[in-house]
Amino acid sequence: xxxxxxxxxxxxxxxxxxxxxxxxxxxxxxxxxxxxxxxxxxxxxxxxxxxxxxxxxxxxxxxxxxxxxxxxxxxxxxxxxxxxxxxxxxxxxxxxxxxxxxxxxxxxxxxxxxxxxxxxxxxxxxxxxxxxxxxxxxxxxxxxxxxxxxxxxxxxxxxxxxxxxxxxxxxxxxxxxxxxxxxxxxxxxxxxxxxxxxxxxxxxxxxxxxxxxxxxxxxxxxxxxxxxxxxxxxxxxxxxxxxxxxxxxxxxxxxxxxxxxxxxxxxxxxxxxxxxxxxxxxxxxxxxxxxxxxxxxxxxxxxxxxxxxxxxxxxxxxxxxxxxxxxxxxxxxxxxxxxxxxxxxxxxxxxxxxxxxxxxxxxxxxxxxxxxxxxxxxxxxxxxxxxxxxxxxxxxxxxxxxxxxxxxxxxxxxx
DNA sequence: TCTGGGGTCCTAGGACCC
DNA sequence: TCTGGGGTCCTAGGACCC
Numbered sequence: 001x002x003x004x005x006x007x008x009x010x011x012x013x014x015x016x017x018x019x020x021x022x023x024x025x026x027x028x029x030x031x032x033x034x035x036x037x038x039x040x041x042x043x044x045x046x047x048x049x050x051x052x053x054x055x056x057x058x059x060x061x062x063x064x065x066x067x068x069x070x071x072x073x074x075x076x077x078x079x080x081x082x083x084x085x086x087x088x089x090x091x092x093x094x095x096x097x098x099x100x101x102x103x104x105x106x107x108x109x110x111x112x113x114x115x116x117x118x119x120x121x122x123x124x125x126x127x128x129x130x131x132x133x134x135x136x137x138x139x140x141x142x143x144x145x146x147x148x149x150x151x152x153x154x155x156x157x158x159x160x161x162x163x164x165x166x167x168x169x170x171x172x173x174x175x176x177x178x179x180x181x182x183x184x185x186x187x188x189x190x191x192x193x194x195x196x197x198x199x200x201x202x203x204x205x206x207x208x209x210x211x212x213x214x215x216x217x218x219x220x221x222x223x224x225x226x227x228x229x230x231x232x233x234x235x236x237x238x239x240x241x242x243x244x245x246x247x248x249x250x251x252x253x254x255x256x257x258x259x260x261x262x263x264x265x266x267x268x269x270x271x272x273x274x275x276x277x278x279x280x281x282x283x284x285x286x287x288x289x290x291x292x293x294x295x296x297x298x299x300x301x302x303x304x305x306x307x308x309x310x311x312x313x314x315x316x317x318x319x320x321x322x323x324x325x326x327x328x329x330x331x332x333x334x335x336x337x338x339x340x341x342x343x344x345x346x347x348x349x350x351x352x353x354x355x356x357x358x359x360x361x362x363x364x365x366x367x368x369x370x371x372x373x374x375x376x377x378x379x380x381x382x383x384x385x386x387x388x389x390x391x392x393x394x395x396x397x398x399x400x401x402x403x404x405x406x407x408x409x410x411x412x413x414x415x
Numbered sequence: 416t417c418t419g420g421g422g423t424c425c426t427a428g429g430a431c432c433c
Numbered sequence: 434t435c436t437g438g439g440g441t442c443c444t445a446g447g448a449c450c451c
Contacts, residue, residue: 035419037418038419039418040420053419054418054419056418059416059418181424214425215426216426239422239423240423241422241423242422243420244420245419246419247418292418334419338421338422407419407420411419411420411422412421
């Protein structure tokens with residue numbers, strides 16, 4: 001654990017919206033929303049009206065009549081997000097990227113080159129502003145949790161340093177929902193016992209907190225409230241799962257609906273698994289009904305898979321099972337496929353065509369090999385001619401998707 | 416206020432093994 | 434042989450994060 005405040009948390013402000021304002025100066029100072037049907041990101045001017053990410057576009061327009069919708073320059077988001085994180089990397093190799101627009105860094109080892117952490121934080125903000133034209137907030141503290149909270153407090157376009165001597169004084173006045181791990185449900189439970197600040201949470205006896213929130217969450221929040229955060233900067237992560245989902249609006253729960261959607265989802269997921277040579281053993285599907293309740297089904301195979309059609313068929317069997325168990329539901333609003341238990345072996349390997357139940361142990365090697373070769377061929381064609389040039393179900397779905405695939409790709413984590 | 420997509424972790428019960 | 438304990442894996446659901 002660090003003894004000095006050398007952990008930085010850097011977070012680009014209203015990232016997508018800021019990029020749009022930078023690319024088109026006429027948008028500066030104005031309420032901007034990226035997206036259309038759904039708001040993917042809102043500028044600070046739009047947030048002042050109550051507009052926020054995830055909100056339906058219609059509702060956003062009602063809150064803010066002069067709201068300007070822009071299409072979204074997804075390639076630029078990726079490029080500029082990478083460039084901003086790279087600025088951190090110019091100071092230290094100890095960088096942990098959290099998402100497209102956010103990262104931790106530990107500057108403990110480079111202060112002799114660049115000065116104290118506050119000077120480095122200042123330099124990072126200036127460089128991102130000068131070189132990329134984007135506002136970025138930075139928090140500096142002794143722990144990741146505190147650095148993250150500091151950057152939230154610093155927003156927008158600010159810098160906040162938490163001195164090691166003043167940590168609890170800083171932390172305990174803040175509302176509990178600023179803590180990492182306190183979302184709407186936990187906030188409601190804490191508020192119900194009259195806990196509103198992190199300081200109040202810190203005063204709750206451990207056993208009481210664990211009874212309220214469960215052993216893991218209780219212990220974790222109590223530790224964080226007393227600023228015991230042992231987490232180190234981790235420079236490389238391996239993903240534990242990969243998935244894709246698609247909101248459907250309201251569609252009948254019929255094969256003609258779910259089959260093409262599942263193929264498209266399986267295609268997206270399996271292609272990523274193959275690209276990283278990380279097949280997985282557990283297939284999970286999620287079906288959301290009209291009332292937004294959702295049900296999951298999963299199966300764990302004896303061998304990992306990454307072939308598109310095998311994944312699609314297993315997903316289909318699972319979805320049929322869900323629908324059979326909920327025969328009274330005839331409208332579905334979302335389908336999802338996720339593959340977990342990803343193979344950790346680095347080397348490339350062939351897919352074995354395992355299916356469900358009795359198929360679980362039956363090789364059927366010829367069918368599997370044919371599918372594997374077909375997938376490889378499609379992967380190669382796409383590499384040269386683009387995703388839409390060939391595929392199983394993309395054409396059938398073309399255009400009907402609510403969110404552009406470019407946006408989906410931004411959210412994908414490296415496997 | 417129920418709206419999009421890609422992830423992580425925790426819980427609880429059951430099966431199974433030692 | 435009716436009585437203990439520990440560990441691992443699987444499944445389903447929930448909360449949370451960006």
